[in-house]
Amino acid sequence: MEILQIAVITLVKILIVVTLMLLTVSYLVYFERKISAWAQNRVGPNRVGPAGLLQPFADVFKLLLKEDIVPFAATKSIHTLAPMLALFVAFTTYAVIPIGPSVEIFGYKVDLVVADVNMGILYILALTSVGVYAITFSGWSSGSKYSLLGGVRSSAQMISYEISMGFSIAGVLLFAESLRPVAIVNAQSGLMWNAFVQPIGFITFVVAAFAETNRLPFDLPEAEPELVGGYHTEYSSMKFAGFFLAEYANMIIASAMIITLYLGGWQVPYIEKLGLPDYAVVLIQVTAFFVKMGVLLFFIIWVRWSLPRFRYDQLMDLGWKVMFPLSLLNLIWVAILIMIMN
């Protein structure tokens, strides 16, 4: 293929992914509010548009029109950089996550992934670690005690949980023998989903993913009762919106990661036995990916409105004394499985 063709196709893919991301993020906020309302026997947003469906746009307009306040004690450049960094990380990570198999569109062979990198998983791990900087920077540069505490907590939490996350992923990598997300998905054909093969790793990864996205029950960086707003206490207007969007984009990435690594990606078990035409299979597979994603996103929000927050020492206890040994155990389990199967 010519360079130009590749460039055009990639640009189109980027455009589609970013648009989809932004739309999902805004509606995720809407659904977060709706689901919380349902869980508490309330109605939720229902004023803007039919059933409140235009609420996300109203929210964005409100945030755009707000005054942008930078505290006097803040380090301006880093204060501005932090939300950008958060958004950058949130949106670039998605590049390596495949939403479907390769398809032929107008004679071109198109992979349903923006960049089929052979180091995809490492890329994601590296970028999510950069995401810690966004929070640490914002906490540090705001010139406020609450922000600083939030930022420090966040970095400690991320480091503790990245270890068990890394070890859980190692189990997956051992099975797939590759760092390519597409290869990992392909290795889970049939009912060989990693969630069934290595349930311990699945649980540790899901818990670590919750901690990495700073969602309840691990949202200590922004623990409202103690830290006002945590690392984004001193942010307003679109900078605050940047953090807000990044949090929800991170949720999407976390669920996409869980799907790719543990829930078989776009795969639907035994679909090839139905004898459907190729395009139908691809369509079903892509739909399956989005359905899985929807279920996971619902799960993440559902957990948020069900569980209380951990105390800081409990969080560290769980991270180091429970999750870390468990993920090691998982690694041993996978090694034994591979030994038996070969």
Added chain:
Amino acid sequence: MAEKKRLKDLSFWQKIYIPEIINGLGITLSNMFKPSFTMEYPEVKFEPPASYRGRPVLALEENGEERCVACGLCSRVCPALAIEVQAGETDREKERYPEKFEINMLRCIFCGFCEEVCPEEAIIMSKDYELAFTNREDAIYGKEKLFVPVSQLQDRIQFLRERK
């Protein structure tokens, strides 16, 4: 010494979190399918029970006569000094009527003492709770705003006769 079993001691299954987490998730999920308690206010209005003490009003008899005899007890008992009454004389059977009757709704604390002390059942706490003003003058309710036909206040009067 034997170890005491305390209420806050967790069992093994509670200690490993996961069954309890599933339990909690189940509770929130079951709540999601229950009907909501929300009353969508401007469209759906709250209809208070008879015991509700809303804005105090003056009862107006069916024939258009006012019940109030301007004795001034309500004004006297009012802890917030919200009521001002000036009596006048008429040729009617009751001989006295309020020439001026003003309740300052910024002062009123809805205690219901005026209603309790009234010998004529003339001042009554209505069910009206929608009180909003844009300036202080509007908050002083004169006779024209206070008079309400007695037929609209029947259940409160009934309540007072039973409980007072």
